[in-house]
Amino acid sequence: MKDLLGLEKMTRAQIERILETTRPMKALFTRSIKKVPVLRGKTVALLFFEPSTRTRSSFELAAKRLSADTLNIAVATSSVTKGESLLDTAKTLEAMKVDFMVLRHSSSGAPDLVAPEVKARVINAGDGTHEHPTQGLLDMFTILEKKDRVDGLRIVIVGDVLHSRVARSNLWGLTKLGAQVTVCGPATLIPPGIREVFGKKVQVSFNLEEALRGADVINVLRLQRERQEGNYLPSLREYTELYGLNQNRLRLAKPDCLVLHPGPMNRGVEISSEVADGPRSMILEQVTNGIAVRMAVLYMFSGPNGFTLDPSEIEKENNAIEPALRDIA
Ligand code: CP
Numbered sequence: 001m002k003d004l005l006g007l008e009k010m011t012r013a014q015i016e017r018i019l020e021t022t023r024p025m026k027a028l029f030t031r032s033i034k035k036v037p038v039l040r041g042k043t044v045a046l047l048f049f050e051p052s053t054r055t056r057s058s059f060e061l062a063a064k065r066l067s068a069d070t071l072n073i074a075v076a077t078s079s080v081t082k083g084e085s086l087l088d089t090a091k092t093l094e095a096m097k098v099d100f101m102v103l104r105h106s107s108s109g110a111p112d113l114v115a116p117e118v119k120a121r122v123i124n125a126g127d128g129t130h131e132h133p134t135q136g137l138l139d140m141f142t143i144l145e146k147k148d149r150v151d152g153l154r155i156v157i158v159g160d161v162l163h164s165r166v167a168r169s170n171l172w173g174l175t176k177l178g179a180q181v182t183v184c185g186p187a188t189l190i191p192p193g194i195r196e197v198f199g200k201k202v203q204v205s206f207n208l209e210e211a212l213r214g215a216d217v218i219n220v221l222r223l224q225r226e227r228q229e230g231n232y233l234p235s236l237r238e239y240t241e242l243y244g245l246n247q248n249r250l251r252l253a254k255p256d257c258l259v260l261h262p263g264p265m266n267r268g269v270e271i272s273s274e275v276a277d278g279p280r281s282m283i284l285e286q287v288t289n290g291i292a293v294r295m296a297v298l299y300m301f302s303g304p305n306g307f308t309l310d311p312s313e314i315e316k317e318n319n320a321i322e323p324a325l326r327d328i329a
Contacts, residue, residue, distance in 0.1 A: 002306040003115040003122040004297055006131035007172040013309055015137070015173055018296050021317075022141050025299070026292035029065050039066035039302055044100040045093050047073045048125065049080070052104055054263055054287055055125045055134070059102045062294035071098060086110060087117055094118045100298060103127075108165075121301045129163050135262050136169025138293040140177065142282050143217055145289070146258055151178035156211050156253075158184045158243060159221030159270050162191050162232075166262045167221055175201040184211040185221075185243055188232040208243050215253040219260040220245050220271045236269055246272040250280065258282050 007015065028036060044063040048056050056072075063070045073093070075081075080089060086105070093101060100121045103111050108128030115122040126132040143150055155174055161167045161183045174181050175198060182203040183190060190204055205211040212218065223239065233239050245259065259271075259280045267273050276283060300317070301307045308314075 001308070002301075003111070003124075004133055004301060004307070005111050005115060005122070005124050007133050007136050007169045007176070008131065010133075010172075010176075012176045014307065015140070015176060017309060017314075018137055018293070018300060018307075019141050019144060021296040021300055022137075022289070022292045025295040026289065029061075029291060029295065030288075034065050035067055036065070037067045038299060039063065039068035042066075042068040042099040042302060043071060043097070044068050044102060044298065045071040045073060045098040045120075046102050046125075047075070047089070047093070048104040049075050049086075049110075050104050050106050050126070052125070054290055055104065055132075056102075058287070058290040059123075059125065059134075059294050059298075062291050062298055063100075065291070066295055066298060068099075068298065071096075086114065090114045090118050094120055099302065121306060123297060123301070126165050128165065129168075130165055131169045131172075132165040132262075133169050133173075134290070134294055134297055135166045136173040137297070138286055138290045139166075139170055139219060139260055139262070140173050141289050141293055142260060142286050143258065145285075146282070147216065150174060153179050153216040154182070154214055155179045155217040155219065156182045156184055156215045157219045157221065158208060158211070158245065160189045160223050160232075161185055161194075161221065162189045163224040164221045167219075170219060171198060171202060182211045182215075184208050186233065186239070208245075208249060209252060212249055212252040215257050217258045217260065218245060218250075218253060219262075222262065222264065223266055223270050240269055244268075244270055244272065245275050247274050247278070250275055250278075256280075260286060263287070 046056055046059055060070050098120050102123045102125050104125040105127050108130035110127050111122050111124040124133055140150060157167050182205050184205040187206055257280055259275055261271055261283050265271055265276055
């Protein structure tokens, strides 16, 4: 696999391999010496056509902690503003011999368009309403770290599922790992074909109180007002009344239920500050884990054949990363 375009295209074994590799990466960057030379000489270009705080900066930190060089393309001041196409921009970076293109774009499918045209590994950092695979991976890693499993957990994804690439990557990843997922939100914000795509692996609920009973994890989605062209909601106040996660609703879930949110949050709309800053909130832990997951992704896709589950390649990878970890222990 040359590129990371989405979790839909990955197998359970591939997802688990990335999550296994994330553990030593986290151990590495939470120590006092945070850098290893495993990607020395590689260049990671960050090409963000949409705003980002978490994803862009954590890819940059992840690349730097593996000793890669980073190239930030400021789209607002690049030749894109003169009408250069996405493909021409990608081919220009290819001519500069970058090894990775981390791409965020408002159009669903933009990374799929670029990937076959370049030798560089293309990593989808969020495309339109399609997928955000590294967010899905970091959400799963956060759950795994706290619960030791994903298989069999009751996970509720609540909010603007229709416009959410985070929800799509979570749905593909979590169902592959065996979670029981419920999506919940107003009917206008639930994708119409969701039952056809996921069958019995995903339940749909329009009643948050019902959906939360017995939940192990709640993933609260941002209400994406910038992607909502139609009138999906009568009012924000009604949305908060019916679907906002507050302390009273959280009590319906299991006592050790985790609360996730990909950020950025609309405090007081989809989540109350009390919950966002409370003891069950994993929101800042997710940010930390985002660096570790992205280190694992960059590392695992950097091999000559891209990401592989070939046992001899895995052994080579382990032989490269383990001494680096021992050196700083
Ligand atoms: N979760 C997420 O994608 O955040 P950013 O838009 O800040 O990257």
